[in-house]
Amino acid sequence: MSALNDKAVDNGRIARRFAALKAEGRAGLVTFITAGDPDLETCRAVLHGLPAAGADLIELGLPFSDPMADGPAIQAASLRALHAGTTARKTLDLVRGFRATDADTPIILMGYYNPIHAYGVDRFLADAIEAGVDGLIVVDLPPEEDEELCIPALKAGVNFIRLATPTTDEKRLPAVLQNTSGFVYYVSIAGITGTASADNAAVGAAVDRLKSRTDLPVAVGFGIKTPEQAANIARVADAAVVGSAIVTRLADGLDADGKARPGLAEDVLGFVRELAGGVRGARA
Amino acid sequence: MTRPNTFRSGPDERGHFGIYGGRFVAETLMPLILEVEKAYREARADPAFEGAIREQLKQYVGRPNPLYYAERLTEKLGGAKIYFKREELNHTGAHKINNCIGQILLARRMGKKRIIAETGAGQHGVATATVCALFDMPCVIYMGETDIARQQPNVFRMKLLGAEVVPVTSGARTLKDAMNEALRDWVTNVADTYYLIGTAAGPHPYPAMVRDFQSVIGDEVRVQMQELEGRLPDSLVACVGGGSNAIGLFHPFLDDPSVQMVAVEAAGHGIDKGPLAHAASITGGRPGVLHGNRTYLLQDEDGQILEGHSISAGLDYPGVGPEHSWLHDIGRVEYVSATDQETLDAFQLCARTEGIIPALESAHALAEIVKRAPKLPKDHLMVLCLSGRGDKDIFSVAQHLGVKL
Numbered sequence: 199m200s201a202l203n204d205k206a207v208d209n210g211r212i213a214r215r216f217a218a219l220k221a222e223g224r225a226g227l228v229t230f231i232t233a234g235d236p237d238l239e240t241c242r243a244v245l246h247g248l249p250a251a252g253a254d255l256i257e258l259g260l261p262f263s264d265p266m267a268d269g270p271a272i273q274a275a276s277l278r279a280l281h282a283g284t285t286a287r288k289t290l291d292l293v294r295g296f297r298a299t300d301a302d303t304p305i306i307l308m309g310y311y312n313p314i315h316a317y318g319v320d321r322f323l324a325d326a327i328e329a330g331v332d333g334l335i336v337v338d339l340p341p342e343e344d345e346e347l348c349i350p351a352l353k354a355g356v357n358f359i360r361l362a363t364p365t366t367d368e369k370r371l372p373a374v375l376q377n378t379s380g381f382v383y384y385v386s387i388a389g390i391t392g393t394a395s396a397d398n399a400a401v402g403a404a405v406d407r408l409k410s411r412t413d414l415p416v417a418v419g420f421g422i423k424t425p426e427q428a429a430n431i432a433r434v435a436d437a438a439v440v441g442s443a444i445v446t447r448l449a450d451g452l453d454a455d456g457k458a459r460p461g462l463a464e465d466v467l468g469f470v471r472e473l474a475g476g477v478r479g480a481r482a
Numbered sequence: 483m484t485r486p487n488t489f490r491s492g493p494d495e496r497g498h499f500g501i502y503g504g505r506f507v508a509e510t511l512m513p514l515i516l517e518v519e520k521a522y523r524e525a526r527a528d529p530a531f532e533g534a535i536r537e538q539l540k541q542y543v544g545r546p547n548p549l550y551y552a553e554r555l556t557e558k559l560g561g562a563k564i565y566f567k568r569e570e571l572n573h574t575g576a577h578k579i580n581n582c583i584g585q586i587l588l589a590r591r592m593g594k595k596r597i598i599a600e601t602g603a604g605q606h607g608v609a610t611a612t613v614c615a616l617f618d619m620p621c622v623i624y625m626g627e628t629d630i631a632r633q634q635p636n637v638f639r640m641k642l643l644g645a646e647v648v649p650v651t652s653g654a655r656t657l658k659d660a661m662n663e664a665l666r667d668w669v670t671n672v673a674d675t676y677y678l679i680g681t682a683a684g685p686h687p688y689p690a691m692v693r694d695f696q697s698v699i700g701d702e703v704r705v706q707m708q709e710l711e712g713r714l715p716d717s718l719v720a721c722v723g724g725g726s727n728a729i730g731l732f733h734p735f736l737d738d739p740s741v742q743m744v745a746v747e748a749a750g751h752g753i754d755k756g757p758l759a760h761a762a763s764i765t766g767g768r769p770g771v772l773h774g775n776r777t778y779l780l781q782d783e784d785g786q787i788l789e790g791h792s793i794s795a796g797l798d799y800p801g802v803g804p805e806h807s808w809l810h811d812i813g814r815v816e817y818v819s820a821t822d823q824e825t826l827d828a829f830q831l832c833a834r835t836e837g838i839i840p841a842l843e844s845a846h847a848l849a850e851i852v853k854r855a856p857k858l859p860k861d862h863l864m865v866l867c868l869s870g871r872g873d874k875d876i877f878s879v880a881q882h883l884g885v886k887l
Contacts, residue, residue, distance in 0.1 A: 263786040264653065264772060266662040267508040267669060273652050285784040311506060311771045316785025338506045338771065342496065363510040365672050370513060388510050389670040 211304040211332045212357055212380040215254060216415040216436060225432035226254035227477040228417055229470055230308065230441030232275040233258050233292050234284025235448065236458050241279075243463035244448070245296050249303045251467040252474020255417075255437065256296075257335065260289050260309030267337045269392035271442040274449060278456060286313045286322070290329040297330030306333040306359060306380070311347065319347055323354040333357035333380045341373045348377050362408060364388045364400075371411055381415040382408055383439065386422075386431075392442025395421035402434040425476025432480035440473055489736035489814050492805065497686020497775075500811060502804035505685045507774045510669045515774075518676075519687040521592045526694075531587065538583045539698065542616065545580075547571045549706035549865070554835040562858035564851060565715070566838070566868040567703055569727065576841065576870030577699060577727045578609035578680060584695035586613040589676035596671065597621045599678045600664040602629055602657030602723075603795035603843075604636025605870060606680030611645035621645040624663040626655035629795055636874055654789040657799050661773055681724025682803035685774030689803050696730025703865055704734055711863055717742040719854070720867040721846040722817070723761070723797035725806045727869040732815060742816070745806065746850045748792035749819035757782070761790030763802040764810050764817045777804040793822035793882065794842035794875070820849035826882055828852050829872065841870030842879070 219226045229248055234241050248256055261279035265272060293305050307326065314322050314336065326334075334356055339347055341360070348358040357380030365388055366374050375382065384404055386396035401418055408416050418431045419439030431438035447469045451462035492499040505515055525531040539545040547568040556564045569577040589597060597614050599621070601607030607623040614621035623640055627649045630637050640647050653659035661684075668677045682692040700718075707715050718735060720728035722745040735741040747762035760766055763778040770779040772787055780788040780800040792798040809815040820828070828848035833839045840848060847866050855864060872879070880887050 264658060264662050266665045266773070267510075269666075270652070277653070280786060287784075312779075312781065312787070313785035315771050316781065316783065337508050338774075340505065340507060340509050340512045342505045342512065361509045363508075365510050365513045367513065374509065385510065388672045390666045393670070 209332065211302060212255070215302070215304050216381065219254060219436065224481055225435060225477055226417070226437035227252055227428065227474050228255040228257055228419070228437050228439040229253040229444055229473070230257040230259060230439065231444060231448070232261055232272065232279050233289035234261060234279035234282050235275040235445070236278045236452055236456060237282040238284065238288060238292070240458040240463055242292060242295060244466050245292060246299060247463060247467040248470060249300055251470040252478070253303070253470055255304045255306065257306045257308045257439065257441065258289065258293065260286060260307050260313055262310040262313055265310060267390055269390040269442060271392040271446045271449065275445045286317050290325050290331070293331055294329040304332040305330065306335055307331055308335040309337070311336050311338050314347060319350055323351055323356055326356060327354060331356060333359050335359045335361065335383060337361070341376065344377055352377060352379060359383055361385050364404070375412050378412070378414065381417050381436065382412060384408060384416055384418045384435070385420050386418050387420050389420065391420055392446070393421065395423065395427060398430050398434070401431065405435045425472045428473050429476040429480040432477040438477055444469060486812070489809070490733065492808065493686060493690050497690070499805045499808035502769070502777050502807040503686055503689060503775050505774060506771050506776070507685045508669060510672065511665070514668065514672055515685050517592070522588060522687050522691050525588055525591055531591065534587055535584055538587070539580065543573045543579050543583065544571065545698065546702045546706070549703055549710065551710070552836050555832070558835055559852065559855040561860065562717070562855040562862040562864040563860060564855060565707070565863065565865045567699060567731065567865055569699060569867060569869045570838070570841065570844070570871035574609045574612050575873065576605045576609070577696060577730065578606045579612065580698055580730065581680065581692050581695040581726060582609040582613045582678065585678045585691070586617055586619070589678065590617060592676065594676035595619070595674040597676055597678050598624065598664050598667050599680060600624045600657065600660040601680065602660065602799065603874065604629070604633040604640065605796060605874070607645070607647070608636055608639050608643070610678050610680070611640040611643035614645060615643045622667065623647050624650050624660040624667070626650045626657060626660050628655040629657065629660070632878065633795060633874065656789065658787060665773070680726070682726040682729045682805060683724045683773065683775060683777065683801055689775065689805055692726050693729045693733055693805060696726050697733045699727065699730040699867060700732060700734035703731065707863065707865070714738055714741055715863040715865045716740065717744060717862065717864045718867070719744045719746065719847045719850050719864065721746045721797065721843045721869060722802060722806060723748070723799050723843065724801070725803040727867050729803060729805055731865070731867045736814060743814070744816045744818060744850060744854070746846045747817060747819040748790070748794060748797035748846055749821040750791040750793070752821055753819060757788050759791055760819070761792040761798040761800070762819045763800060764806065765819045769807065772801050775804045777801050777807045778810070793825055793878065794846065796841070796843040797846065818850055820846040824849040826879065829879060838868070839872035839876070840868055841872045842875045844869045845872070
């Protein structure tokens with residue numbers, strides 16, 4: 199039952215990007231950074247440099263005070279961003295600024311529901327489309343709560359990317375895949391972001407299982423920390439997602455007062471280049 | 483708003499009380515939530531489960547506790563006839579154990595091997611550690627570092643009972659952060675772990691389940707008041723943080739129109755002193771989504787959760803159970819608030835007139851009856867839920883009164 203996905207009139211950046219990756223015969227690299235971390239200026243520099251560094255899709259974290267599915271690295275990033283004054287509105291401004299320089303790289307906002315709820319769902323969707331957002335990943339909205347945001351998003355033309363996890367069994371999978379659009383994000387471990395890493399064989403089997411049930415691309419994330427791990431995932435999935443490792447690299451570039459040291463953005467982008475190298479060389 | 487035929491039929495099958503409640507959790511947890519819901523539904527239909535709970539409540543907790551006529555306080559206030567429902571006489575000194583007995587029996591039924599819980603003041607942590615000791619199950623309690631510092635006696639009690647107390651250093655290091663951390667543990671240990679939530683909040687089925695386990699409070703009051711006065715009470719007063727003692731007292735009476743209900747939130751330094759000065763989610767917050775449910779929350783314009791303040795560590799949670807949000811909106815329960823100072827005054831009044839040192843949480847409800855009772859006729863039967871004893875609070879009360887212990 200994917201009638202609604204077909205109806206979603208998104209601008210097609212996500213679909214075009216995955217089609218291009220398929221044509222190139224390689225997997226994609228999805229990079230996560232938190233909007234406004236460690237401050238809006240530095241974040242903007244990193245964001246704008248990501249495509250050239252090899253990011254194929256960008257996940258931009260919408261900061262939230264209580265990120266209960268995230269590990270320490272992204273929790274800290276969220277708090278840094280909030281302390282720097284980041285709001286949902288400023289997050290959309292960042293996207294708008296990026297879109298003025300890059301018309302093709304998909305941007306997916308990732309976060310929790312309450313900041314969107316507070317903004318107002320309809321107003322948020324309208325502003326997100328206007329800013330150039332292509333998709334949403336909202337951690338605390340399972341299929342049981344589709345009426346809240348998923349269905350309005352699909353109707354408005356914003357992809358709603360669902361997480362599938364090791365606890366998503368056969369019985370539940372159809373519910374999870376229904377109303378999912380853009381791609382499916384397979385969370386490779388039962389756990390929080392940035393902690394344990396999954397076993398490659400298990401990830402491969404899980405991706406195959408998803409692929410047998412959906413035509414959508416499958417991206418895999420959680421626990422991917424090195425170019426080698428990213429390459430391993432790139433061999434079995436359509437994209438590898440790296441978040442905590444990038445955010446940790448960024449945190450390493452802060453001084454004792456939490457301010458960005460000179461060269462921080464370049465260092466983070468250098469790490470993204472290494473990850474991209476791993477992903478791009480994986481199937482060579 | 484149209485008045486429903488009954489106020490007691492909620493939640494619906496998706497866990498909604500009106501627009502509140504729901505199941506706002508990560509996909510990893512969703513199958514677990516559904517498993518708890520199914521297990522609870524089956525347990526409720528099994529008379530053996532009900533029997534086991536009743537046996538534990540009688541033999542171990544010491545129920546029924548008295549519905550006590552507070553004669554001196556009644557005389558002092560000169561109005562309504564005041565009764566205390568003595569939850570503070572339960573084993574472990576508060577109503578929290580009622581829920582813990584129910585949930586640990588459910589966890590055992592489900593074959594779970596490990597219990598996790600969050601705690602703020604430490605009362606739920608102590609009650610959880612207690613039932614885990616009783617049933618020989620490993621127990622991990624998440625507690626904010628800030629709360630650990632101000633509730634040392636309870637931390638030691640939990641350790642004596644064999645629990646591992648994990649300090650939470652994320653966020654503001656209080657109850658909401660402890661709940662985040664417990665959810666993170668659960669998401670990581672999905673196979674064998676049961677999350678024993680301490681209040682009538684969180685994702686469905688927790689708000690309904692905790693309410694059911696706490697409804698023994700109101701059920702007993704109903705029978706006891708019938709014995710003592712031959713009729714129903716006229717009003718019920720209870721404090722609300724997450725709201726489990728209040729919903730437990732109120733729920734059995736929701737369909738008795740003559741019974742008035744008043745829930746008292748923590749006004750801290752005063753609700754008019756700004757969003758960080760109080761912990762009154764309903765009186766001073768607005769609806770949002772946190773910890774698995776839609777409910778009234780303390781939050782800023784951008785939907786970021788704010789850290790509430792209350793003299794009572796058990797009430798400074800930035801949310802409230804979803805059923806309370808609904809009962810507020812439809813007007814069945816009146817939500818008011820008491821400040822730190824009013825609470826301290828009521829705390830001392832209760833100690834001196836009744837010889838009972840109440841928990842600071844319960845003293846919020848006492849502060850409301852001090853305001854309300856004098857204006858009511860002498861035949862007005864008022865029930866206060868004395869949800870916990872105040873031994874744990876003597877250090878912070880001493881500090882507020884400028885006494886060095």
